[in-house]
Amino acid sequence: MKIELAKAAGFCFGVKRSVKLSKETLAKGSAYLYGMPVHNQRVVQDIVNRGGKLVEDNPYAASKISKLPHLTSMDEVPSGSTVLMRAHGVPVQALEKAREKGFNVVDTTCPFVTMVHKTAKELYDAKYQVIVIGEHGHPEVEGIKSYAPNALVVETPEEAKKLFLDKKQYFTTDEIMRETESGQIVEKLYYPTIPKLGIVSQTTQSNDNVEAIVSVLQNKAREVRVYNTICNAMHEMQPGAVELAHKADCMIIIGGKNSGNTKRQYELCSKITDTKWVESREELKDDWFKGKKHVGIGAGASTPDEDIEDVVNWLIEYDHRANHATPEIIRPAYVVH
Secondary structure, eight states: OEEEEOSSOSOOHHHHHHHHHHHHHHTTSOEEEESOSSSOHHHHHHHHHTTEEEEOOOHHHHTTOTTSOEESOGGGSOTTOEEEEOTTOOOHHHHHHHHHTTOEEEEOOOHHHHHHHHHHHHHHHTTOEEEEESOTTOHHHHHHHHTSTTOEEEOSHHHHHTSOOOEEEEEEOSSOEESSSOSOOOEEEEEESEEEEEEEEOTTOOHHHHHHHHHHHTTSEEEEEEOOOOOHHHHHHHHHHHHHHTTOSEEEEESOTTOHHHHHHHHHHHTTSEEEEESSGGGOOGGGGTTOSEEEEEEOTTOOHHHHHHHHHHHHHHHHHHHSOOOEEEOOOOSOO
16 A cells, blocks of 8 residues: 655644644643634644633634533633634634733734735725635634625635626716716616625635636626735645545545635545545544555644644554555655645
8 A cells, every 4th residue: 555645734834833822821821712723623632731721702613612611702711811812813803802801812823814814904994895705604704804894705606696796787878978868878888886896715715716706706896806815835735635636546634623724625635536534543444445555645734743643653554454564655745834
């Protein structure tokens, strides 16, 4: 059996930074975590074990951490506490509230996400109708929306098609265009009613989805401004996993079930080859690998090296056990973002 790791997999820059800041803060004493620092149960459990106490008031995120004890409101946090803000970012109102309550705020928001916040606010201030391409309810998306109060979230091209259906009809003469029916009508022209549309995306979106949605929206306003806010890690991880999927007999994608970027890797690879999504080696099954000669491994941006190595070791053990063989292991520099 050949075991090959995708060119880029595992912790991205933003996650590494958030985990590092969380551990450094907790080394000085206990702290509250406003939202899961990253979307990986193993990583979050380790941070909780170090003295972190979870606070989650986002219904989407809360549904993903039901196994972990957590507070449901910042109002439950004692005054004077240290509060860590998650890597995905938080709504601006939450940041303001934490500071008003006198908390010692440690903001671990990924700089790429902060850039999206800034861009969304600039578009809103410039009177653009803001569109956020991303998952409804996802904590990162909710944070972006807070910087542009008029923002609409679009998850699929089908949703985009339902937006801004009204168009204004103009009647023209040989010399002028006006909205009245007086004068000789030469032709009828239709223009969108939305003057300016500004588009940003959740940082972990796939290029394909963003391009498909933008292609629908580009004729929905008289001016459309699109910002590429997909982070660098996604530009490496998703194409790397897809490239490997074209070569492998099957793919294993490792990452939290509440991780948006892991989900997109899984969806992309599933279109190409037999693909399984696991959080840990405990979920792997012998039947998946019978007759497989080439197994590819990808992982989400919140997946620690330990989880990847656990899966590799399980596959080595499987090949010994089932095929009495020692697998060939191909390891690119897979944690470089």
